[in-house]
Amino acid sequence: MENTPQITRRGLLRAAALAPMAGALAACATPQAQAPTSSAAPxxxxxxxxxxxxxxxxxxxxxxxxxxxxxxxxxxxxxxxxxxxxxxxxxxxxxxxxxxxxxxxxxxxxxxxxxxxxxxxxxxxxxxxxxxxxxxxxxxxxxxxxxxxxxxxxxxxxxxxxxxxxxxxxxxxxxxxNYIHGIWYSQKAFRDNGWAVPKTWDEFLALCETIKKSGKMAPFTYAGKHPQYLYEPLLTMAAKIGGNEILVDIDNLEDGAWTAEPVLRSAEAWAEVGAKYMMEGTAGLDHVQTQTAQNKYQVAMLPSGSWLENEQKTTTPDDFEYGMFPIPDVTASDKLPYGTLHTxxxxxxxxxxxxxxxxxxxxxxxxxxxxxxxxxxxxxxxxxxxxxxxxxxxxxxxxxxSATEALAAAGANTVHFRWRSWYAQLHDEAVAATGRLMSGGATAKEFVDRLQKKADELKADSSIKKYRR
CATH class of the missing domain: 3.40.190.10 (Periplasmic binding protein-like II)
Structure with a gap:
């Protein structure tokens, strides 16, 4: 392909189809970066x-x-x-x-x-x-x-x-x-109410039940309009259960990666949270609205990253005292230990x-x-x-x-995934599927099957550049 400032017709069509969703430029056959044009000579x-x-x-x-x-x-x-x-x-x-x-x-x-x-x-x-x-x-x-x-x-x-x-x-x-992901809460609210940070999933569900019965606030929320905020802890939990190879397989578009048992089990766990402990109206709220609800003590916990504190600085009470904890242990045989973080x-x-x-x-x-x-x-x-x-x-x-201390405690026990930046179509599908899962519109089995189908389609599409790690 010539190094000229143009994009393929397929690229323009794909961009038009995806805008304003993530996914901008479709591909021609050049898989590497190119030199700047002559007009930009150094x-x-x-x-x-x-x-x-x-x-x-x-x-x-x-x-x-x-x-x-x-x-x-x-x-x-x-x-x-x-x-x-x-x-x-x-x-x-x-x-x-x-x-x-x-x-x-x-x-x-x-x-x-x-x-x-x-x-x-x-x-x-x-x-x-x-x-x-x-x-x-x-x-x-x-x-x-x-x-x-x-x-x-x-x-x-x-x-x-x-x-x-x-x-x-x-x-x-x-x-x-350095993005550090986890479950965010008010240290003041937890301290004032005698709520302990959960280290196991059973403890997390028990905490949600306690908060719900207290009537003081909802136990949990997430950015319902941007469900990637929820698929992050879902995949981190899957990696805790089944090991880092779960995320590597998903990145590499391996057969059956999304339908693997740890992913299904994690989807089931989060679907239960969606069914029992979600703040009312979550599906219609964006990240700022849910985070502001937390600042107003209307909800106890939400998943986010280490940008949260700054993003909410204008609405956070002076004594709110943000804290973050990692995804709790799910089973006694989790492949990765307590404290494992997505970073x-x-x-x-x-x-x-x-x-x-x-x-x-x-x-x-x-x-x-x-x-x-x-x-x-x-x-x-x-x-x-x-x-x-x-x-x-x-x-x-x-x-x-809190996030810095959690990262230090995690040591080498950190996980990540790359498919979101590699395959915009898969991200878009995961956003839609996660929203359906958390609102009760799809079962955990339907969630993993849907994403496996999309991953298989991408894998079979020879026009899409594939990446591996």
């Missing part, structure tokens, strides 16, 4: 300017306006970038609808230079990579860090960043935040290969990955960055401290 490189940034060329940055907002970009990252490139005009934009807003830019051959590709409506990373739309960020890893020219950028990062950002051997995206690099940044200034885009990421920028970010948005030591000496809020 300036001279040097030790101080490893990517050949034109010191006067404008830079366009788009940030996902989600749990972390976008002030970190305007108040931390961009001012830092301009200390070295004061004449670069930065055009900053933010949106909650990354795919809806930016897919036409890719289709038109004029994407921006840096994108925080995050949120429920993130661009389809697998399709972007397959269509050659992503800049190879390998040179970023081997460039001198912004802070210390004697230390490479790769040596400042959690190694998982490289693993998660690599597709088919090419490093294409940078996860900036992964998130808030994923990409540099489009066909943007006007990919060199400036990569340099922007290098500035972001400085210890100062990452530390200031962590303190501002109450979370944990992937840059080693960035949180040292910083004041952590209760939720950030």
């Amino acid at each position: 300036a001279a490189t040097s030790a101080a300017n490893p990517f050949g940034v034109d010191a006067k060329k404008p830079l366009e940055v788009w940030i996902f306006d989600g749990g972390f907002g976008d002030a970190y970009a305007t108040d931390i990252h961009q001012p830092l970038f301009k200390t070295k490139y004061p004449d670069v005009a930065i055009k900053h934009s933010a949106t909650k609808e990354i795919t809806k807003v930016l897919q036409p830019r890719f289709a038109g051959g004029n994407p921006p230079d840096v994108i925080d590709n995050s949120g429920a409506n993130a661009l389809d990373m697998g399709a972007l990579a397959q269509d050659g739309q992503l800049q190879d960020l390998g040179p970023l890893l081997d460039a001198p860090s912004w802070d210390d020219p004697n230390v490479k950028v790769r040596d400042t990062l959690d190694p998982a960043v490289v693993d998660f950002g690599t597709l088919d051997g090419t490093f294409l995206s940078v996860g900036y935040v 992964r690099p998130g808030e994923t940044f990409i540099v489009p290969s066909r943007g006007a200034n990919p060199q400036g885009g990569v340099e922007y990421l290098r500035a972001m990955l400085s210890k100062k920028a990452a530390g200031d970010f962590s303190e501002l948005v109450r979370t944990v960055s992937v840059v080693k030591g960035a949180g040292e000496g910083r004041d952590l809020t209760p939720g950030a401290r």
Whole structure:
């Protein structure tokens, strides 16, 4: 395929069919990142300017306006970038609808230079990579860090960043935040009511029953309009029961991966929660509405990630005291121990290969990955960055401290899955199937069968690039 700013007709049709759902660009036959166009030729490189940034060329940055907002970009990252490139005009934009807003830019051959590709409506990373739309960020890893020219950028990062950002051997995206998933609650509410954090599923169900009978609040909720908030703990539980290979098999589209007994058992467990202990009206609420209900002590527990505390900072009572606990043990023979967490690099940044200034885009990421920028970010948005030591000496809020302690306790017992970013169609199907499961519209068996059918369809579709881990 020629390196021209166009997309296949199939890609346009698929994008139109999926918009505004996640899944942006369908594929032509190029499975690797491509070089920037000739209009984006680099300036001279040097030790101080490893990517050949034109010191006067404008830079366009788009940030996902989600749990972390976008002030970190305007108040931390961009001012830092301009200390070295004061004449670069930065055009900053933010949106909650990354795919809806930016897919036409890719289709038109004029994407921006840096994108925080995050949120429920993130661009389809697998399709972007397959269509050659992503800049190879390998040179970023081997460039001198912004802070210390004697230390490479790769040596400042959690190694998982490289693993998660690599597709088919090419490093294409940078996860900036260490997402730590779990069940979130108010430490104050639990303390005041004498409720103990459950360590087994029986204890969790007993706690739900106690809270329900108390009449003080509903036991549980989730973002009913965005069911991926619930399929995350469902899959984490499946991995606890059956081991990490459960998630590896699902990622690799293995036959029968979704219908495996641990996935079915987990679906049954969460369906029971949906039937007995859900806050009324959950199916019609989004993540902010359910989280705000928790801040108002209308519901005790919900699943989320370590962005939650910052996302809710304007509605959380001063003494609310967020806490997080891992998925409880389900059986005495769980393959993975108590404390196992789903954690992964998130808030994923990409540099489009066909943007006007990919060199400036990569340099922007290098500035972001400085210890100062990452530390200031962590303190501002109450979370944990992937840059080693960035949180040292910083004041952590209760939720950030709870999540950090849970991650430390988990040690090597962490799990993750990749299919969500590889196969947007499977994500869309999982969202719909999870919503049906939790509202009682489908049984656990119907849930796993539906997702296995979709996975089988993807596996059989030769036009879709397959990934493995």
